[in-house]
Amino acid sequence: MTPPRRHGVARTLSKLGICSRTEAAKRVRAGRVKLNGRVVLDPEHPVVQGRDRLELDGSAVEVERCYVMLNKPRGLVTTVSDEKGRDTVYRCLEDAELPWLAPVGRLDKASEGLLLLCNDPEWAASITDPAVGPDKTYHVQVDTLPDAELLNSMRLGLDAGGGHLHAKAVRLLRAGERNSWLEVVLDEGRNRHIRRLLEAHGVGVLRLVRVAVGGLQLGDVPKGGWRRLDAGEVAGLLPAGR
Structure with missing residues (x-):
């Protein structure tokens, strides 16, 4: 029998797509996270996925998977935050009512075009895997x-x-x-x-x-604009058999 997977609280929140691991650690230390009804302050406190219950700010952690394509403009960096204070791709999503999303791979500052973002780390890993990911x-x-x-x-x-x-x-x-x-x-x-x-x-x-x-085209998404992917598009980027 395979033992249950254990990860620290901060990593678990990140893997669930709630926020970045760094931000999750801050929220844990601030006393905003409960594990099975009790506040935890250690970001590395172990969580058993599928068994333990997590709450953030008094609400159960429930994740809506979200997949987005963005037409990245030139001049933005593909990162959650930039130590040099440069504008990031998140500027394009400031007014969007979306869960926390992470970039799937990167486009450098001078590059433009189709950038994927999601809160599904396993899907993202398959897209960026050179062995099985799409062209x-x-x-x-x-x-x-x-x-x-x-x-x-x-x-x-x-x-x-x-x-x-x-x-x-x-x-x-x-x-x-x-x-x-x-x-x-x-x-x-x-x-x-x-x-x-x-x-x-x-x-x-x-x-x-x-x-x-892969088969997902940038199409007519305007520069700096974005749209959600539908279920067929999400599945279509996965390798056969997944």
């Missing part, structure tokens, strides 16, 4: 007119910063006189993956927009 598709404006050799080199990839960077697929979308747009598909996402891959070939990125995660 991510980007439209990238570059400061050159690429040839077939460059596109093939991006597919083959290179070793940089302790890992192999490559594009699962890449094609030319359109070209102007001095710059062009590429469609790049990744089956994993390392830090600044596309930018580093192109920089290694002497190519600069002018814009980078994530337009799809």
Whole structure:
């Protein structure tokens, strides 16, 4: 028989999608959390999931799973809070009546487009898992007119910063006189993956927009806007058999 899973109170609240683990610890220390009817002040006090009863501010902890897609504008950082005081993606959700949500993966400050947020850590882990997660598709404006050799080199990839960077697929979308747009598909996402891959070939990125995660398209969600995912979209991003 598998023993019940135990986690600290703060981690449990975070895993349930109530708030971040740091914020949960603050709420526990402030005496706002009860475990089986008694106030706990230790964020690491063990909780048996499925057996113990948690209350926050006098109300039972009940979680409504929520999944959101956001069209992230350029210039916002993908984090709950920023030590440098920069605007975060949560600025786009300030007036939304939503539960606490965490970003699913990241888009760097200069990047735009489809960003997922949810309060379901297990679902988020499956989306970001390079082994089973869905592909991510980007439209990238570059400061050159690429040839077939460059596109093939991006597919083959290179070793940089302790890992192999490559594009699962890449094609030319359109070209102007001095710059062009590429469609790049990744089956994993390392830090600044596309930018580093192109920089290694002497190519600069002018814009980078994530337009799809798996079969989920950014579509007509306005910049800075968001919408909830429906049940079919949530299930459609999971690997087969889950």
